[in-house]
Amino acid sequence: TDVYKVDTKNSNLEWVGAKLTGKHHGTINFSGGEIRVLSGHYSGMLEVNMKTIKDVDLKDKSKKAKLEGHLKSADFFDAEKYPKSTFVILSITPIANAQTGGPTHHIKGNITIKDKTRPVEFDAMLGTDKDRMTCTGSVVIDRTEFDVKYGSKKFFPSIGDKIIYDEFTLKFTLIAVRTSA
8 A cells, every 4th residue: 555645734725715796715724634545546534724724815914814713713614613624535536538737537535524524526637656646626615515604695595795605616736745655
């Protein structure tokens, strides 16, 4: 079994959330994880520190702090109560006839946010060399499946122009370093 440990310093996880009147984007830090490869079969788990949610588009420090605090609050991800989210890899399979420069693998797994676990599938570019694995891609998540209801028209039909869209995007560049073979 080849074991690759997540390089938390060089991996990158970005989020993009939108509302009727605009959007925001920022980062969240990976806090650990590993990927195991045995005879071409992948497994593993990635962990994210929800207390590290940051906004990167707001320039006003007060507005930035307010948004970050709100995202970490019980209205959204409740980072005090649920400080970590995880992604468990169920399978990674090569994409037949993958286009140059496009996704190379299809990934299936279970994502857990606020102790709610849901299946997710997405395509990504995956590359390995002797001692390093790199995976880049994006996945769209419906926050309401994880009990994140604030500003959702699904739960507050009369919310009007204060709507926050249910889906948000996570873009990632995951780097993992081989620790054993």
